[in-house]
Amino acid sequence: MSQDKAWPETQAILAEIKKAKHILLHCHPSPDPDSVGSVLAMKFALEQLGKKVTAIQGDSEIPKAFMHFPGAKEIVKKNFFEIDVNEFDLFIILDSGKGGVSRIKEVMFPESLKIINIDHHRTNPGCGSINIIDPSYPANCLILFDLFKEWSIKLDSDIASNLFIGTYTDTGGFKYEGVGPKTFSAVADLASHIPSIPLLISKMENSNTPGFISFEAAALGNISVLFDGKLAISSVAYSVIESKKIPASDVSAGAISSFMRSVPDWSMVACAAESQPSVVKLSFRSSDSNKYDVSKLAAELGGGGHKAAAGAVLSMPLEQAIEKVVSTAKIMYNL
Numbered sequence: 001m002s003q004d005k006a007w008p009e010t011q012a013i014l015a016e017i018k019k020a021k022h023i024l025l026h027c028h029p030s031p032d033p034d035s036v037g038s039v040l041a042m043k044f045a046l047e048q049l050g051k052k053v054t055a056i057q058g059d060s061e062i063p064k065a066f067m068h069f070p071g072a073k074e075i076v077k078k079n080f081f082e083i084d085v086n087e088f089d090l091f092i093i094l095d096s097g098k099g100g101v102s103r104i105k106e107v108m109f110p111e112s113l114k115i116i117n118i119d120h121h122r123t124n125p126g127c128g129s130i131n132i133i134d135p136s137y138p139a140n141c142l143i144l145f146d147l148f149k150e151w152s153i154k155l156d157s158d159i160a161s162n163l164f165i166g167t168y169t170d171t172g173g174f175k176y177e178g179v180g181p182k183t184f185s186a187v188a189d190l191a192s193h194i195p196s197i198p199l200l201i202s203k204m205e206n207s208n209t210p211g212f213i214s215f216e217a218a219a220l221g222n223i224s225v226l227f228d229g230k231l232a233i234s235s236v237a238y239s240v241i242e243s244k245k246i247p248a249s250d251v252s253a254g255a256i257s258s259f260m261r262s263v264p265d266w267s268m269v270a271c272a273a274e275s276q277p278s279v280v281k282l283s284f285r286s287s288d289s290n291k292y293d294v295s296k297l298a299a300e301l302g303g304g305g306h307k308a309a310a311g312a313v314l315s316m317p318l319e320q321a322i323e324k325v326v327s328t329a330k331i332m333y334n335l
């Protein structure tokens, strides 16, 4: 578990790729740029190796803000149940933590399908016949960067742009734990292949919708600060989402928790968004992740993630979900 040594599985994975005829890739539910960037970069790398590859979107639509990532338009708008999994002999799972993997397990895959699982979430249960799970990496795209070097993949602007945007986003713009000299040396290499980094980032970030602004206003207008600032929770009830006609794609708990994290007086922050009646999306951020590791809190609630950024979904009414978060956090962190 280190960013400094190669994984023993590196060549075994390449050998499986070389054997494969048709490779399946998919984005995890509610994909972030590390998921989409990983899938697209891997697709281009596999194609460079002469492979036939199909990338599907999986359970969620690819957000519009990511559609300028090179290759994004080639992602097939289908989930596992809308394709014939028998057409594939290799399935490479990327950046899917515990939640993503448990969704994959609902699919019946043929015995003949080899599964490779590459991820940086410590909660990943390791469901592949070959796994690389390395939580020392702040982004899955950086694991791919190292793998591609080992596999002698030639970086081009398509691969580099996707690896960069996943890295940039999953590190919170190079702010989160795990970022270090190795991140920047990878990024320096990637940057030399990207026509315009400012354009790549600004097209993604300046893509707010009126629905998201309504959601943001509702969420930021309803924050409770508990335990002397050790936990601040923003919440939005489904009735509000319905009355303000906020589209489901604009209900982004992660965007709210990321913003709330900017308050130094709050150790842990959470956004609880009741996206459907009695379905509550939870997003957690920690500004002191050694003391308040929110991946543990998320895991206890059936979700997963990283020490400083994690999430879960609770199927219960909003008030009950908030109560559960508060009582679990109180015990877990001695608040």
Ligand SMILES: [Mn+2]
Residues within 6 Å of the ligand: 034, 035, 095, 120, 138, 139, 140, 170
């Ligand atoms: Mn990731």
